[in-house]
Amino acid sequence: LARYALAMADENLGRVSKSTLSQQTLMELVIQSIEAKDKITSSENHAIDIGEWNGVTLNDDSEVSRINWFRYGLRGTLHLEWLPSSVENLWISNNNLTGSLDITSGDCLRDARVNSNELNGTIAFDSLPEGLEVFEGHNNAFTGRLNLSALPRHMVQLTLQINKFEGECDLTRLPQSLTVLNISYNKLCGEIDLRNLPHSLVNLAVHSNLFEGKTDFSHLPESLRFFDMSDTKLSGVIYMDASQRYSMQNLNGKSFYTAQCGVTIVERKKGNPSDV
Template identity: 30%
Template sequence: MKKTIFIISLLIFLSLPTPSLSLSLSLSKPCNKNDEKVLFQIKKSLGNPYHLASWQKTLDCCHWYCLKCNKTTGRVIELTIFSGNISGQIPHEVGNLPYLQTLLFRKLTNLTGQIPSTITKLHHLNTLILSWTNLSGPVPSFLSQLTNLEYLDLSFNNLTGSIPPELAKLPKLSELRLDRNKLTGVIPESFGTFRNLQSLHLLYNKLIGDVPRSLGYLNFSTIDLSRNQLTGDLSMFFGKNKTIEIAYYSRNMFQFSLSDLKFPASLRYLDLNHNKIYGSLPATLTVLSLENLNVSYNRLCGKIPRGGELQKFDNTAYFHNRCLCGSPLPACS
């Protein structure tokens, strides 16, 4: 009997709110009324979709779906709308959420139109993701005004025109994704002046011209320029002191010698297939912990060095070269 009373007392005690939780709830401010008004305007602009059904007066807007508020101020700091049956354009009212830090519209295939210039009013914005939609028009140069931006993702859209060189003015940007659009022209020379860029994704566009040598001054961890019409030499991306881990350059028209390149110990993924690269595979590749390698469809010659990870890849990683030989390809004559 005593044991039963103890268990019941313990369950009652555990069901009570802890002082820290009560204090946290009391300190959480309700949603700012100005922000709430703007959110209702955004909902109306999007046609009052069912995806935003929780956006009702009966519920504090900090508890609405697709939102996050600062608990101390009650201001909206994240607006993340994704994977919904939503049509229309990005509402220009998003620029009237002055404390927004994250803005995301993703996997909304009926979202059309251009990126609104009112976004430039979001001075606290550090993450902008507008991807997997049907946005069109150019990559706006006015995005360079978002000086706190750290992550910019405009991938999987129908954006056209050239890449604005003004993007290099973003002092805090660490990752830039413009992949899978219809962008034309060259990679801006100004991109070599980025201060903190570590990850660059420009694959599946229609970019032309030589890759600016100034990009060699940056220490990328990831760079993907695959499936464009780019030309020139990529040797500036490699060297013992570099930090690159993922390097994808396939299906372009790069033309340079691979023979004397020095690769950083950090390199894990290297894809150079379908280019015009010549020379031989350097023995320095054998000391790398490679997880993926593809140098097929180039103009390489000589014996594939033995050792390291090079023989764990099958012949498709090496075939269709001018005179490359040795395991896993046929033996050299």
Template identity: 35%
Template sequence: VLCARMFFVFCIDPSLGRVDVHSLSEQTLIELLIDGVLNKEVITGNHDDITDIRTWASLGFDEENRIVSIDWSQQDVQGSLNLQWLPVKLQNLSAYENEFCGTLDFSSLPSALLEIQLQDNNFVGPINLCRLPRAMSVLILRENYLNGSLHLESLPSTMTILSFGGNSFHGCVSLMHLPKSLQRHSLSLNQLCGEVNLTQLPQQLEGLFLNENKFCGSLDLSQLPGKLRVLYLSFNNFSGEVDFSNLPESIDNLNVSHTLLSGTIVCTVANRPKYKV
């Protein structure tokens, strides 16, 4: 089986475009997916040959024996992932807290994919968010070495969690057209800059983390979402007078420390919110 797979890969002509993944077996797709993994035995459970994937506890199958979930988290896996070979029915990909490296190509992800969790790895390079599956709801990429700019204007409308913290993204970002369903959004610990508009955030948003960047300019906090509980703006270059009188009642954790902002915050003893200024 392994020899046949290698022969198949070597016969692919890049000039002919991408091979139709629908024509490949689940076994072949997984073998191609982990072709860049250095310690495959951690995933396969075998130091010699790649075993039948139906015996792998890390894979979840539907009633038609199509792979719908992959969980390779916290296994010290080393090497790269060829995301173009993800199984076509895959819904959940979890491979966080490993030693995965290389770039992330999101240009041809399965249309069924709902969640990607690749945090705490060594992925590098820019990412393209313009062609994510339209039903995707969770994308967690924090604590890697990703860089480049972030374009957040064309995200799937179903997105609920976005986590890009702890990378090296730079440039300006727009928060004006985020998905209406978004509940948690983290851009902390990057090198993002410029002004941010917080007047058109999604009404479902409960947590926004912009801390430890290079954002600047004034802030309008008068139209924050009614469900917002956590807002971290600390360690930025925001400046000017801020009207804190219209903060939503839901907010219980506000951090604007290590900025140049000024203003008066009224803290009620009954609710005991955690404000850090």
């Protein structure tokens, strides 16, 4: 049935609506390019009801609400464009998954963890599900521009380190709810504007990129506790209290890393610019 539905979709240029397909068919379409499907279905030879699939949780309406295939040893491609719109949690990290990522139709998706795979291609950041709060996409091979100007407004955590994103990156229009942002180990370049970061931001990592230029650090949010800008060509001065400057041993302090870049941390004294 899944193969037939997919063939019909291809033949009709994608005009088959997900709403006309059962949850069973949708899930079979999702995994149809996965090797050794029995790791999920416990059977290669005949269809097993999705309620009995490994790592799949159904809600009270018998719809798929959670997929947890963390470290299942999966190989191949998941066709997430067929993901049931009822799915709230998608955890498929630490596998050997390949191909592109399309979760734009996950209407109920709140938490997507796809890290530590071999996923590639671009990500439509401006079309992510409106309710998405957590997206972990680090340690893959994603490419293209990093458009962070139209992220879901309730996003809390975004990790994209160790990919192949390139170009400039706008950090002035991040969701005000964001607490964690890691874009390190990419090929991002140009200057970065840190004057309008979310007041909720706690952890910011931009290190190991091609960022450059004199940077204004005078508007860093008070909430920021971890900031790594090392191994870039950023320059500037961060003024901190002495107790904050040496906070590596202070669990309630701030840990800012500036190795191999032109940023200097200076003890704040009377007359110095205001900073964190």
